[in-house]
Amino acid sequence: MRKQTKRPLTVSVTLLSAAFAASLAAQAHQAGTAGPGKADDRAVLHVLNRLGFGPTAGDVERVKRLGISAYIEQQLHPERLPDGAMRERLATFQTLNKSTRELSQDYFLPAMMMRRQQKRQQGAADPTRPPDDTTRREMRTPEQMDAQRAERSVLAELAQQKVLRATYSERQLEEVLVDFWFNHFNVFAGKGATRLYLTEYERDAIRPHVFGRFRDLLGATAHSPAMLFYLDNWQSASERAEGMERPGRVQGRTMRGFGRTMPSRPRALEAPQNRRPRGLNENYARELLELHTLGVDGGYTQKDVQEVARAFTGWTIDAPRQGGAFRFEPRMHDDGEKVVLGQRIKSGGGQADGEQVLDILAAHPSTARFVATKLARRFVSDEPPAALVERASARFRESRGDIREVVRTIVTSPQFFEAGAYRAKVKTPFEFVVSAARVTGTNLTTALPVVLALRELGMPLYGCQPPTGYADRAEAWVNTGALLNRMNFALSLTEGRLGEGIRGRANRPTATAPAQNSESLIALALAGDVSPTTQATVAKATTATQAGALVLGSPEFQKR
Numbered sequence: 010m011r012k013q014t015k016r017p018l019t020v021s022v023t024l025l026s027a028a029f030a031a032s033l034a035a036q037a038h039q040a041g042t043a044g045p046g047k048a049d050d051r052a053v054l055h056v057l058n059r060l061g062f063g064p065t066a067g068d069v070e071r072v073k074r075l076g077i078s079a080y081i082e083q084q085l086h087p088e089r090l091p092d093g094a095m096r097e098r099l100a101t102f103q104t105l106n107k108s109t110r111e112l113s114q115d116y117f118l119p120a121m122m123m124r125r126q127q128k129r130q131q132g133a134a135d136p137t138r139p140p141d142d143t144t145r146r147e148m149r150t151p152e153q154m155d156a157q158r159a160e161r162s163v164l165a166e167l168a169q170q171k172v173l174r175a176t177y178s179e180r181q182l183e184e185v186l187v188d189f190w191f192n193h194f195n196v197f198a199g200k201g202a203t204r205l206y207l208t209e210y211e212r213d214a215i216r217p218h219v220f221g222r223f224r225d226l227l228g229a230t231a232h233s234p235a236m237l238f239y240l241d242n243w244q245s246a247s248e249r250a251e252g253m254e255r256p257g258r259v260q261g262r263t264m265r266g267f268g269r270t271m272p273s274r275p276r277a278l279e280a281p282q283n284r285r286p287r288g289l290n291e292n293y294a295r296e297l298l299e300l301h302t303l304g305v306d307g308g309y310t311q312k313d314v315q316e317v318a319r320a321f322t323g324w325t326i327d328a329p330r331q332g333g334a335f336r337f338e339p340r341m342h343d344d345g346e347k348v349v350l351g352q353r354i355k356s357g358g359g360q361a362d363g364e365q366v367l368d369i370l371a372a373h374p375s376t377a378r379f380v381a382t383k384l385a386r387r388f389v390s391d392e393p394p395a396a397l398v399e400r401a402s403a404r405f406r407e408s409r410g411d412i413r414e415v416v417r418t419i420v421t422s423p424q425f426f427e428a429g430a431y432r433a434k435v436k437t438p439f440e441f442v443v444s445a446a447r448v449t450g451t452n453l454t455t456a457l458p459v460v461l462a463l464r465e466l467g468m469p470l471y472g473c474q475p476p477t478g479y480a481d482r483a484e485a486w487v488n489t490g491a492l493l494n495r496m497n498f499a500l501s502l503t504e505g506r507l508g509e510g511i512r513g514r515a516n517r518p519t520a521t522a523p524a525q526n527s528e529s530l531i532a533l534a535l536a537g538d539v540s541p542t543t544q545a546t547v548a549k550a551t552t553a554t555q556a557g558a559l560v561l562g563s564p565e566f567q568k569r
Contacts, residue, residue, distance in 0.1 A: 048073045050536040055431055058569035059388050060084050060420060061181025063444030064533060081420055084182035085220070085413055095178045102166045109209045109234070112163055113332030117205055120160035121330075164198060167208050168470040169456035175443040176453060186219035186416070187211070188439070189387055194230040194301060195478035196239040198471040202329045206235035207471055223380060223410035224371035227301065231367060232335045234326045236293070240476065243325040245290035245318060247343035289343075294318035296476045297370070304382075307375035313350055319343040320354065320362040377405035381415060383481070388419050390433040391482045397424040432568035435483035438466035440569065441495055445502055445561050448534040451511060458507040462498050467491065492562070499561035503554040523556035524548070530560045539565050 053072045057064045060081065072080045083090060099105060104112060175184045191211055198204045214233045218226035230236050237243040294317035298309045323342030327333035337360040347354040347362065350373065354365050370376055381401035385393035401418045408414040419425060436444060442459050445451075453459065463470055467486075473479050480486070501507050527547045531539055539547075543563045550556035560566060 048077050051431070051538060052077060052426065054536045055426070056080065056420075057181075058444070059425070059434075061185060062175050062440060063447050063569065065447045066450055066533060069533070069536070078421070081417075084180070085417055087180035087183040087220070090179045092179055095174060095180075098173050098177060099170055102170060104163045104166045104208060105170055105212070107208070108332070109206050109334075110332035112208060113205055113330070116159045116163050118331070120157050123157065163208065164204060164471065165457065165460070167211070168460045171211075171470055172443065172456040172459050173453065175439070176446050176451075176456075182416075183216075183219060185387075186412075187216050189384075190219050190226065191215050192473070192478035192481075193383065194226075194236065195473055195476055196235045196471075197474045197476075199474065200239050203235050203239045205329070205332055206233065206238065209233075210235035218412075220413040220416075221411075223376075223405070223412055224367065226412070227367055227371055228364070230301070231297070231321075231324070231363065234329060234333070234335060237324060237326055237335065238329055240293040240296060241290045242293035242321055243329060245293070245322050245324075246288060246341035247319070247322045248288055249343065289315070289318050289322065291315065291318045293321060300476055300478075302370040302379065303373060303375040304379035307373070307379060309350060316347045316349045317366055319345070319347055320349065320366045323360065324363055371410055374402075374406065377402045377410075380410075381405055381419075384415060385419055386481055388416070389422075389425055389430050394424045397422055432565065434569050435486055436567055436569050437479065437481075437486055438463055438468035438491075438495070439470070441567065442466070442498060444534075444566075444569070445499060448530065449502065449557065449561075451502065453511060455508060455511075458511065462501075462507070466494050466498065492567070495567070496558065496562035499558040500555070503557040503561070505554075523550040523553050526553040527556035527560050530557055534560060535563075535565050539563065 050069055050073075053069045054064060056077055057068055057072065061084070075083075104116070107115070171188075175181075175188070178184050194215065196203050196207070196210060198207055210230075210233050214229040214235070215226070218229055234243070291314055294314050297317060298307065298314060299305050303309055320343075323338045323340075325336055325338050325341060327336040339359060342359060342362075344357055344359065344362075346356040349366055349369055352369055354362055358365065378398065381404075382393065382398050385398050385401055389397065397419065400422065401415050404418040405411075405415050424430065442462060446453060446459065460470060464472075468479060502511075505511060527550065531537055531547075543565060547556055547559045547563070550559055
């Protein structure tokens, strides 16, 4: 049976890939999105795809009854939306509400001790032979395997909750913004002790501030040990720091292929005598200016980078390998006078030097424009209209960085609803898999298969190495191989091959004939708006599950 379905599906993937490539060059010409007051199916679908991760059964009719403007206002105030069902889904997870110190003591430190024990065992067995992966696995004791599984469960639960919240939460805009701001202030799980702090970073530094003031969000990330460790600021010290090793050079290295300074090797992995701070480190200062606030063309100089780096010396972590919190260490701080973007910071300020820098940056016009541009790119188009960026930037300045007000300005604007914005954005792999699960009514009894699928799709959760975060433009995600991988995921989802019991209601084999199944899915997912090429391709499906997969793999569904 599998051989019978594979050939027509392969042909269909090729046709849809070609149609998708062609459609990227054309502007949408039949949007049906005239403004927040016009609640036709296409306008509602547009809002559901931009303020959330796409529709579920009944969403379009519900929003039409409520009205688009009222729905947008609901989503801008998630605290008014009951979300008890989401809490129930997350109730079985053991790590999401633990402090970093608890996670370190209960999960990470035991695994680290077991790894050291395993290394000693291998050395005693044959000190001349470096262990390969097979040898390591064979030498693990049950206790060591339990400790390593427990360590992995922390990141596994964090990744699963991200998928589950995006798929099932009624607070869709909140989840979109958590994803957006984590990516904006990206940290990489693979960088040493950073993984210890990821749960706390998203939960306490990002999530509470996504509708608040930008300055508060900026400050929360600046104080987070996840950011301090990832960008090496926890080691940055004044050249005059008392009793500390200072080689007289800026730390950091260039990551091949990214053309930017990247975090250096974690000192926590080196011998104890080498774990002392080694002078000024510019990593955080540079990314703070270029990626978090002003933007690459925001008007700062290399001298500003150096002065900002001086201001943040002494912002460190108390025992990072043990889950310690932010600590300011005066002995590491450069307490001299500094000048940042023409503004003088007096000597003797201590920790307040860094806070003053954050104040300057949050209030700078370049920050308003940079943040407004990124938000408009997320919600409207890869090249957002200049007039909209200017309006959102002005609202940022007028509201003193009120993120809710800036988002409201964008998602209620004429540019958000005009024809050119309709299906103007290509879904990232995360947006694609979540929207597919939502539109098919899939019950994810576990989200791990989706987490693993995202690795195959090139977007491992919390796995973006450079501080730029994942790309927010179409060209990063569109190629024939990527589209084929998306089609394979769609087929696994509709055929129920992701895991036991994981299958969408609309795609059970007993549900409908192929034509009926595809028509219902096209109506829900795409408001019935598909090209003749897509219609002809889907019509070739020989099973209901294949028809569903072809709809999910269509050029129209790849866009939002």
